[in-house]
Amino acid sequence: MTPERPTVFVVDDDPAMRDSLAFLIGTVGLHVEHYASAEEFLAAYDSRVPGCIVLDVRMPGLSGLELMEHLQRDRFAPPVVLITGHGDIPMSVRALKAGAFDFIEKPFSDQELLERIQQALQHDEGSRRAAYTRTEIERRQRRLTPRENQVFEAVVAGKANKVIADELSLSQKTVEVHRAHVMEKMRAESFADLVKMAVVLDATGPPQSIE
């Protein structure tokens, strides 16, 4: 993987807000790109670029919430920090329900904003790594033959070779050979590694990073 420089995408229709946010965020050495509308952002959007989005919820055209609905479909979409202008609770609740990472009410201090951006970036990095890991493990698993896949599932379920041989009507020797191939193809250095990979593949929730 080639981790690019994380970018903070500022989406706000007010030019002064946009520019001043970029200026403020830039002070902590982060790379900032800014867009005047959700449409403009989507046109330039590239999910491979890590980072986070700072988004004003009220904009003409496609609203902040609608933009988030778009992004929800993408596993690699960066987390969104919403700026709610009117500080209304219903809007904030809807923002979180729509999948915002966090929201921040105007007026906010620089400290608050920068902290939330940092948290969002960390979150993005974590989920990106998890997503990458999962993609990688899935890629390795696809190289297993159907028989090896069966053995893989039985092994991580904690079954002994003898039991597996009985269940699959194979000799114990053959099972051992399959098991060695599984370890090699999955690039597992130990049985524990293999189990961790199985956990990632089983995970139904958002991808988690594994050490």
Place this chain on the structure above:
Amino acid sequence: MEGPVAGPGSSAQGVGASSASADDPSQPLAAHGLAPADSASHWPASQEFDLLTRRLRESEERYRMFVEHAVDAIWCIETPVPIDLTLADEEQARRWRRFGRVAECNDAFARRVGAASAAEVRGWPLRRLHGYWASAPGDAFDRLAESRYSPQDRAVLEALPDGRQRHLRVSLFGVLGPDAVQRVWIVEHDITRQVLEDKELRESRDLYEAVIRTALDGICVLDDRLHILDCNAALEQLLGGPRHRILGLDARELVVLTSSETLDGYIDALRITRGWRGRGRLQCLDGVLRDVELSVRHTPTSGGRFYCFAQDVTQEVATREAERRREDQLAHISRLSTLGEMVSGIAHELNQPLAAIVNYATGVARRLRGRGESDEELLRAIDQVANQAQRAGGIIQRMRSFAHKGDGGVVRCSLNKIVEETVGFLGLAGPGRRMQVQLALDAEPDAVLADPILVQQVLVNLIRNAEDAMEGLHLERSPRIVLRTAAAVEQGFVEVQIEDDGPGLAPEDLPRIFTPFFTTKPSGLGLGLSISASIVQSHGGRLWVTSAPAGGACFCFTLPVPFTNLLA
């Protein structure tokens, strides 16, 4: 009627004018064929005798004229032999019926029995007369005999040959000789018209009684001093008391006057104008004040009467009053909300540059510190820029939360009911409105979590916009607004649509219509839609616009469903 009066009068005049001539007095009689033209010449020419003769003739003429020209039928019955008064009453009556003949009659009688002249009828037996007299005249002669031929008066119903009926008042009396009755005189007065009029009068009185008794309006009759003489059941109900407590009441004690006018003033005017209609209020016997629609008529006859009709309109007045209050309330809220929206709009507009100032200032401070800047005065100043801008933002925030104080009214309520009520009090479907309002309300889900007054305000705004959009359009059909409610695409929300038939929105206006102070109306403030949007957003919903299939505008907004409904 003129004959009997004018006849003797004119002849008396003739007598006076020609008193010198002895022949003259006979002229009127001769003209009537009552006496030979030259009869006077056979008598001795004594002056006294002449005078007596003349008087006698005049008298005879007068009576004859009365009889001849009477409207009543006058006739006389005789028998060939006078009837002996010593005979039994029944025998006397039998003889009258058997032998009675018309001895004398006038033209009125002749006409009555279908003859051309009185002369033709003379000598007719009783049985030749049709009707009452032909069919053995009941007990008329028995009565006469019993009473020794004293005058008898009776009402008689006579069947005419053509099937009609005639009501007669008949007077009979006999002329008695020494031991016998010579003749019976009969006067018949036709009272058919009078009887029929009486009957009509009675029927109409019955009809009016029935109408008054069953009328839903309270009806009463007052005498000239305004005391209640009579009333119907509806008035008992209206006044909340039984009839015996109502009769005799002074109407002045019941009427509650709303202004400084006096009832007596009204009454005086009524005596002249005869009729009055208007609103009033009655202090009823059950202690309740009732609004009534009053109609009063005055008749000057029979000592002056007032006929009063009172309809209870308390409910109607209360409804109208409630509607007016609600409209006032709505207008008030609308004004407050406009103010709130202006504050809100200003706050938003100011917040943006203030936030930008804070961002720039804090950014500068950070960069300065990052570079190891040590000029504390400079750093303090730039920190103060950020602080003061933040303080200004705080003030605006407080202003806005004050303006938005009215969000305490969010309750669980029926959306369809709000829509129906709004349409109701806007009077959209009222008479004289060309506008058609079509409701397509989905029964489920109906409950929303909202402030009904604010939602009404949104509806009023959007409906008025739709109305304005269609005003002045010359459509073939009448302009139409469709109001729909249905579950929204977004889960947990209900959607309301207000669709019109107008020309729709210009594409170049679309991005700006929800901006404060943007308007396409000549006299619009440009706040209606932005206020509506802000109200809907404060509920957590959305307001947007699409095009109707027919080309008009379709405004849609969503409101949240209560959580309990989501779980159900």
